[in-house]
Amino acid sequence: xxxxxxxxxxxxxxxxxxxxxxxxxxxxxxxxxxxxxxxxxxxxxxxxxxxxxxxxxxxxxxxxxxxxxxxxxxxxxxxxxxxxxxxxxxxxxxxxxxxxxxxxxxxxxxxxxxxxxxxxxxxxxxxxxxxxxxxxxxxxxxxxxxxxxxxxxxxxxxxxxxxxxxxxxxxxxxxxxxxxxxxxxxxxxxxxxxxxxxxxxxxxxxxxxxxxxxxxxxxxxxxxxxxxxxxxxxxxxxxxxxxxxxxxxxxxxxxxxxxxxxxxxxxxxxx
Amino acid sequence: xxxxxxxxxxxxxxxxxxxxxxxxxxxxxxxxxxxxxxxxxxxxxxxxxxxxxxxxxxxxxxxxxxxxxxxxxxxxxxxxxxxxxxxxxxxxxxxxxxxxxxxxxxxxxxxxxxxxxxxxxxxxxxxxxxxxxxxxxxxxxxxxxxxxxxxxxxxxxxxxxxxxxxxxxxxxxxxxxxxxxxxxxxxxxxxxxxxxxxxxxxxxxxxxxxxxxxxxxxxxxxxxxxxxxxxxxxxxxxxxxxxxxxxxxxxxxxxxxxxx
Numbered sequence: 001x002x003x004x005x006x007x008x009x010x011x012x013x014x015x016x017x018x019x020x021x022x023x024x025x026x027x028x029x030x031x032x033x034x035x036x037x038x039x040x041x042x043x044x045x046x047x048x049x050x051x052x053x054x055x056x057x058x059x060x061x062x063x064x065x066x067x068x069x070x071x072x073x074x075x076x077x078x079x080x081x082x083x084x085x086x087x088x089x090x091x092x093x094x095x096x097x098x099x100x101x102x103x104x105x106x107x108x109x110x111x112x113x114x115x116x117x118x119x120x121x122x123x124x125x126x127x128x129x130x131x132x133x134x135x136x137x138x139x140x141x142x143x144x145x146x147x148x149x150x151x152x153x154x155x156x157x158x159x160x161x162x163x164x165x166x167x168x169x170x171x172x173x174x175x176x177x178x179x180x181x182x183x184x185x186x187x188x189x190x191x192x193x194x195x196x197x198x199x200x201x202x203x204x205x206x207x208x209x210x211x212x213x214x215x216x217x218x219x220x221x222x223x224x225x226x227x228x229x230x231x232x233x234x235x236x237x238x239x240x241x242x243x244x245x246x247x248x249x250x251x252x253x254x255x256x257x258x259x260x261x262x263x264x265x266x267x268x269x270x271x
Numbered sequence: 272x273x274x275x276x277x278x279x280x281x282x283x284x285x286x287x288x289x290x291x292x293x294x295x296x297x298x299x300x301x302x303x304x305x306x307x308x309x310x311x312x313x314x315x316x317x318x319x320x321x322x323x324x325x326x327x328x329x330x331x332x333x334x335x336x337x338x339x340x341x342x343x344x345x346x347x348x349x350x351x352x353x354x355x356x357x358x359x360x361x362x363x364x365x366x367x368x369x370x371x372x373x374x375x376x377x378x379x380x381x382x383x384x385x386x387x388x389x390x391x392x393x394x395x396x397x398x399x400x401x402x403x404x405x406x407x408x409x410x411x412x413x414x415x416x417x418x419x420x421x422x423x424x425x426x427x428x429x430x431x432x433x434x435x436x437x438x439x440x441x442x443x444x445x446x447x448x449x450x451x452x453x454x455x456x457x458x459x460x461x462x463x464x465x466x467x468x469x470x471x472x473x474x475x476x477x478x479x480x481x482x483x484x485x486x487x488x489x490x491x492x493x494x495x496x497x498x499x500x501x502x503x504x505x506x507x508x509x510x511x512x513x514x515x516x517x518x519x520x521x522x523x524x525x526x527x528x529x530x531x
Contacts, residue, residue, distance in 0.1 A: 165354075165355035167352045167354070167355035167356050168355060168356070168358060170323065170325060170344050170350060170352075170356075171350060171352075171356045171357075171358075171422075171425065172358075172369075172373070173343065173344035173345065174323075174344045174345065174346060174348055174349055174350050174426065174429070174431070175346070175369065175370040175373055175425065175426075175428075175429055176345075176346040176370060176373045176374055176429065177373040177379060178373075180377075180378070180379075181373050181377075181378065181379030182379075184378055184379050184380070185369060185372070185373075185379040185380065186358060189360045190358075190359070190360050264360070265409070266359050266360050266409045266410075266411060267359075267360070269409070269411045269412075
């Protein structure tokens with residue numbers, strides 16, 4: 001008999017094995033929900049499927065009585081806008097500073113200590129500062145995401161730039177390249193797919209900061225809605241929102257990895 | 272001025288108390304093919320690095336055409352490493368053409384007709400190393416031997432005064448290695464190159480070079496192994512070598528390996 005470490009599932013078995021935990025959780029939920037409802041028909045903690053349906057229908061497919069907007073989609077759009085703005089700004093800053101500090105030792109010596117120091121500040125601790133400085137509008141929420149993930153991106157890309165074999169830099173120099181040309185043609189293109197890797201890792205953190213900021217000061221957004229209806233113990237709204245956020249996070253990750261495979265085939269083939 | 276292309280005069284290299292090379296004196300003429308052998312840690316790679324400009328000598332002079340050598344890598348010296356010397360994110364053709372792009376564009380990227388011209392010249396050099404059929408592939412799609420052919424084509428497009436090879440075929444299969452030997456000899460003859468090649472294969476050194484250098488320590492202090500550095504102990508015109516000196520060198524190398 002083969003050792004356990006050598007047994008590999010076939011493709012269909014792998015899919016089946018992967019689905020089982022999802023089904024188990026759903027079954028467990030359904031069972032508990034039915035139990036609780038049998039005891040107390042007004043139980044709010046574990047709503048039934050029909051309650052979910054009506055909550056989703058109310059928020060996503062019926063215009064709000066007060067504003068005439070579809071709250072669910074409005075929340076989604078404003079949250080995604082904040083998230084993407086924050087992540088894109090952070091990516092741009094992280095790429096530029098990480099690449100330059102990794103490529104040019106003099107600038108690295110100049111900026112690395114301050115980047116390390118900033119990265120140690122817990123971003124949530126300076127959230128009040130952001131609200132005071134940038135107001136309670138969109139800017140402070142986007143800034144929280146930027147401050148939250150940029151130091152990680154800078155440090156990661158600094159390391160990725162350093163990791164590029166020095167043989168390549170020597171080779172480029174013997175081909176007559178100056179520093180700027182080496183950064184532009186040798187380092188930058190090779191760091192871009194690594195930026196996508198780093199972004200995928202930091203997206204979870206970005207969501208965390210987004211929802212935290214929305215929970216504290218916002219008038220719309222996925223995080224705002226969750227914390228608003230918490231007061232009424234509206235699990236029928238909270239749970240679908242959580243599932244939706246999870247789904248959005250999955251889609252963003254999927255888009256990033258697939259874009260990377262398409263644009264940088266050489267990177268994924270080497271790995 | 273003499274017709275020596277490269278001169279080492281009393282060159283010494285140490286890292287702290289660790290003396291690697293001492294008393295290196297040599298003159299090399301244009302068109303010579305120097306092969307360098309020695310036990311590991313004998314300093315032959317350090318010698319090559321000084322020639323390349325990524326290490327500088329602790330004392331002494333290194334002259335290239337009568338001028339002190341530039342202490343960083345430059346266009347005068349081409350290099351082929353054992354690994355990692357091609358750009359993984361560029362196709363074969365782009366890997367060679369990029370030298371032209373560095374030369375003609377401030378940002379290192381050409382467009383339109385100039386780009387086409389650069390790519391055409393690149394194809395010429397790919398043809399010279401027998402890699403034209405793979406011009407649109409990425410390096411990861413090439414075998415080890417083909418990657419080294421590409422690295423050679425990259426270096427040749429710059430017409431370097433000196434071509435440095437750092438154990439270029441060390442990772443290749445014996446059959447492929449034979450093909451590469453033939454290629455290097457052909458190119459050396461055709462383009463009148465000056466070649467320095469580090470190898471750990473003595474036979475390869477004898478077969479390829481016009482001149483074989485052996486790096487070894489002449490003095491040993493058993494209590495302080497780093498007290499003395501290596502120097503060039505044999506400098507043989509390989510064309511005239513007899514079996515006796517081959518075995519003599521082989522023996523000194525294997526002795527070193529045994530004591531290392």
